[in-house]
Amino acid sequence: MKKKKLATAAILAATVIASSFGSAYAAVNLEPINAFFNRGVTFVLKGELWQPKDEDGKPLTAIHYEGSNYLPVRALAEALKIPIEFDADTQKIYIGGRPGAQTPLFAMPMEIDDIYVLASRDPAETMVHKKQFQEVLKIDQYGDIVFTTDRKYKRLVLDAAVVSPGEHTVDFSLFNASDKAGNTSQTTLQKLSVLPEDGVKRLIFNVEGLEKIKIHVQSPNLNPYIYARIVDTSFFDNGDPSAKDASGSSGTGSSGVPVK
Template sequence: MRSFRKKSVLTVAFCAAMLTSSLGSAYAAVNLEPINAFFNRGVSFVLNGERWKPTDANGKALNVVYYEGANYLPARALAEALKIPIEYDAAAQTIYIGSKPGAKTPIFAAPMEIDNIYAILSRASADTLVNGVSYQEVLKIDQYGDVYFTIDRKYKRLVLDAAVVSPGEHEVDVSLYNASDLAGNAADTVLEKHTVSPEDDSTRMSFNVEGLEKIRIHVQSPNLNPYIYARILDTSYFDNGETASP
């Protein structure tokens, strides 16, 4: 047991079945190699200061595998405990831990809560025609508004497109806050702020949301003007931080 304690616990995927893979005999013949390993039932874990036991999707306890002096953990159980997204692409035989390269999630496809009577999600043609360009859906904010997105640390960036429409004549501030239940007093601290001008057809903004579980986007005139006529456009998206197209 002393040797177990001296070895680092490696976070690797050791069991393809845990990621619901389906392997044919040809693949197995080329890529799978039998090993002589052991279940190590003597290892216990403390995750972020609390006792933790790895389990599968049905809550069944999973054991650590001990092989050649190292302990191996099931990748999915650990990633989910750390709130890191994990996905298995069976066709490509690739496990993605964290964001998939190039993947984008449209802003209105993310879990969303609107907390203001002046902020309305709309598909009406009168609202989705924004400065001469038609969109399928917009968030209409005529005075001020807050919208919350639950992102569970899945993304690094929010690329947000917004505009001010007629008769709006004031600049609009778009501010990012940490809305996690654990944010405490930090929930009132602006993490980033960008400005949308009524002189532009639309403005693209980039917010760093890496490591955040839940965010709040607050939209309001910097001078507290009552009517702003702002629109958040459905071309906005969350992604893993690649450079936004102009």
């Protein structure tokens, strides 16, 4: 019978996240250990057998060290649909996204139909409630905006308004637009509303764990003309643990507050 292969911390680090280490870094931070590949361990994830794999699709094995089994964090995070990122400069592994980081709405991969939803930089159309923005999404009847989020974000912070001559409440509804959503793609995950008198209102949607989302914009009474705008102060982020939204909860809760 073959002896179990010894593993080093360097092997473990390379398996967890691909990166290269200089000799100076290795000398200061890497400490050799005696560990074993534990090929007898199997995994059950949410009731089903699961095989962790690396980025190339090769099976991974748990590493046994001092009575505990260790598994590469990237494989586990992706299986649980938790965003993970390695910053080589700071040698930090971010599990669940970088706190405080924001990605502007118009920097995101976005799909619009260019008929019912239009992106505009026209100064006449980017003037919203007496405030000049650089870019807006213009929805005068109804429409869908699809974003590819790749599970990297917890929140969509959407700044929206109803402009003149809009007279009706407008609903902004969140849907799961992933190819794997199946029948659940028709289920409204969240619905928040903006009234004409609200000015520019901040809507916070929980998008945690979603790979692709759709925002459907329409009057709840199916009124034909709504004159809605989504402005360029909107963004995706992972929440601010120290901040409270309008409902008094932190992080990923939904809210609607005026944008000053």
